[in-house]
Amino acid sequence: EVQLVESGGGLVQPGGSLRLSCAASGFTFSNYWMHWVRQAPGKGLVWVSRINIDGSSTTYADSVKGRFTISRDNAKNTLYVQMNSLRVEDTAVYYCARMNTAMANDYWGQGTLVTVSS
Amino acid sequence: QSVLTQPPSVSGAPGQRVTISCTGSSSNIGADYDVHWYQQLPGTAPKLLIYGNSNRPSGVPDRFSGSKSGTSASLAITGLQAEDEADYYCQSYDTSLSGYVFGGGTKVTVL
Numbered sequence A: 001e002v003q004l005v006e007s008g009g010g011l012v013q014p015g016g017s018l019r020l021s022c023a024a025s026g027f028t029f030s031n032y033w034m035h036w037v038r039q040a041p042g043k044g045l046v047w048v049s050r051i052n053i054d055g056s057s058t059t060y061a062d063s064v065k066g067r068f069t070i071s072r073d074n075a076k077n078t079l080y081v082q083m084n085s086l087r088v089e090d091t092a093v094y095y096c097a098r099m100n101t102a103m104a105n106d107y108w109g110q111g112t113l114v115t116v117s118s
Numbered sequence B: 001q002s003v004l005t006q007p008p009s010v011s012g013a014p015g016q017r018v019t020i021s022c023t024g025s026s027s028n029i030g031a032d033y034d035v036h037w038y039q040q041l042p043g044t045a046p047k048l049l050i051y052g053n054s055n056r057p058s059g060v061p062d063r064f065s066g067s068k069s070g071t072s073a074s075l076a077i078t079g080l081q082a083e084d085e086a087d088y089y090c091q092s093y094d095t096s097l098s099g100y101v102f103g104g105g106t107k108v109t110v111l
Helices: none
Strands: A003-007 A009-011 A018-025 A035-041 A044-050 A059-060 A070-074 A078-083 A092-099 A104-108 A112-117 B009-012 B020-023 B037-040 B045-051 B064-069 B074-075 B086-094 B099-102 B106-110
Touching: A018 A092, A018 A112, A018 B045, A035 A070, A035 A078, A035 A104, A044 A070, A044 A078, A044 A092, A044 B086, A044 B099, A059 A070, A078 B064, A112 B045, B009 B020, B020 B086, B020 B106, B045 B064, B074 B086
Parallel strands: A009 A112, B009 B106
Antiparallel strands: A003 A018, A018 A078, A035 A044, A035 A092, A044 A059, A070 A078, A092 A104, A092 A112, B020 B074, B037 B045, B037 B086, B064 B074, B086 B099, B086 B106
């Protein structure tokens, strides 16, 4: 069974940093591109970032470019996102998601809440 | 303001057919990128409903169908059921943004 489990969310002050993790199981993690998607409270889904199978290629939404860094450790079956210079508007539930060959996100984690507030 | 435009809400009685539109542009749907649809039940993570414009993952009822034409796509739900009350999102890739984009979401209400 495919499972994605996010962790690392919490309360952080504006300007602070946080690293989220996504532990994958039930599939060959190193064969799949992975994404981070976020959802602010009561709002819609917003794509954040994606990484290819070996981490050599990454892309970011303009809203997080230069502040967030996506990475992966295929030996540990884990996806990460390092979030620096956090802003109030980064407050959201952050989901990791697997991307299939059709470029759709076919499996999602349960999400982890990041709250940026003073 | 989302790159892909969806109606905020649609509603229908049990058993009826409802459709949700997803309007893009020449840099995403019109550039021949596929459209995918997700269902998000209250308090849960999104679930893939339709991929590659019209394909259903295993386990998704055939009451759900997708189509694409030009710069738009549509999701149809036939035989609407109470359990279909959820938020629905379309997604594609945008070449101008070099990234993936979602619609703003549509809340489906079963009357």
